[in-house]
Amino acid sequence: MARTIVFVNQKGGVGKTTTAINLGAYLALKGKRTLLVDYDPQANCTSGVGGVHGAKGVYEVLSGSATMAETIQPTKVENLSLVPSSIDLSGATVELVDKEDSNGYLKRALEPVLPSYDYVLIDCPPSLGVLTLNGLVAADEVLIPLQCEYFALEGLSLILKTVSLVQKSINPRLAVGGIVFTMYDSRTKLAQEVVQQVSDYFKDRVFRTIVPRNVRLSEAPSHGLPVCLYDPSCIGAKSYDSLARELIARVEGGEAGELAGPGAKAAGTEEPGLFAELRRGSNG
Ligand SMILES: Nc1ncnc2c1ncn2[C@@H]1O[C@H](COP(=O)(O)OP(=O)(O)OP(=O)(O)O)[C@@H](O)[C@H]1O
Numbered sequence: 001m002a003r004t005i006v007f008v009n010q011k012g013g014v015g016k017t018t019t020a021i022n023l024g025a026y027l028a029l030k031g032k033r034t035l036l037v038d039y040d041p042q043a044n045c046t047s048g049v050g051g052v053h054g055a056k057g058v059y060e061v062l063s064g065s066a067t068m069a070e071t072i073q074p075t076k077v078e079n080l081s082l083v084p085s086s087i088d089l090s091g092a093t094v095e096l097v098d099k100e101d102s103n104g105y106l107k108r109a110l111e112p113v114l115p116s117y118d119y120v121l122i123d124c125p126p127s128l129g130v131l132t133l134n135g136l137v138a139a140d141e142v143l144i145p146l147q148c149e150y151f152a153l154e155g156l157s158l159i160l161k162t163v164s165l166v167q168k169s170i171n172p173r174l175a176v177g178g179i180v181f182t183m184y185d186s187r188t189k190l191a192q193e194v195v196q197q198v199s200d201y202f203k204d205r206v207f208r209t210i211v212p213r214n215v216r217l218s219e220a221p222s223h224g225l226p227v228c229l230y231d232p233s234c235i236g237a238k239s240y241d242s243l244a245r246e247l248i249a250r251v252e253g254g255e256a257g258e259l260a261g262p263g264a265k266a267a268g269t270e271e272p273g274l275f276a277e278l279r280r281g282s283n284g
């Protein structure tokens with residue numbers, strides 16, 4: 001049965017889609033059957049892997065005119081498949097509210113295809129609205145891409161509160177699979193501080209692989225390619241390769257990633273109330 005991972009951060013432009021695409025591509029290159037589910041009306045994930053726009057996708061699944069299996073497209077990466085999205089999905093917020101058990105809709109739609117995959121990665125929009133809630137209910141774990149800046153810390157406590165509510169009310173198996181630092185710039189002191197403090201607090205919930213700011217990662221989607229096909233030797237590609245190894249090691253055991261950050265070893269805690277300490281710490 002597939003491991004289902006949802007990429008969540010209500011802050012926009014933090015690297016959710018870039019991480020879903022490139023982590024997915026490297027999982028696939030390592031022989032893991034991987035399904036990318038574009039659950040964002042912006043459809044960035046769809047264009048980023050060269051998906052066919054206008055084909056049936058998640059909106060058609062939600063509106064009942066297609067099954068999940070019917071919408072799955074192959075990509076240029078072997079073992080990597082895509083369920084595309086489109087702007088039509090923006091109407092789903094309204095349509096889902098009318099449905100019974102609206103938050104469990106994606107989970108039910110995905111169930112029949114789970115046995116065909118090792119990993120299912122769900123890319124969510126920058127909000128904690130009904131689409132993201134559907135992702136959280138469908139998932140085994142949440143992966144939180146985090147940009148190394150102060151506002152990221154404020155946003156993190158809200159995500160953790162939402163995760164905790166979903167855990168308590170609908171999906172008790174949901175875990176915080178980890179926090180991934182993205183667009184890291186080692187030249188700024190603030191970036192180093194954010195990494196240090198979040199790592200001190202969340203300990204082994206923080207992935208040791210830190211994704212640096214790398215222009216090749218931002219160019220690849222305009223070619224409809226994951227970075228592994230665009231420029232496999234760039235530092236961005238190497239970091240997502242390392243992140244995929246680290247994820248596999250966490251989920252299945254095995255060789256860990258190499259691009260290690262300062263993540264500590266002891267067990268983490270995710271109580272949002274305690275997070276105020278971290279914020280105060282980063283202020284002074
Ligand atoms: N490590 C990186 N280095 C340089 N550019 C990056 C990196 N990661 C992402 N980007 C670029 O930053 C922008 C935002 O990234 P991305 O679309 O992945 O974020 P997102 O969280 O999915 O955004 P949204 O919230 O709008 O869905 C994109 O233009 C992307 O190409």
Ligand SMILES: [Mg+2]
Pocket residue numbers: 016017018040044123124125
């Ligand atoms: Mg996105």
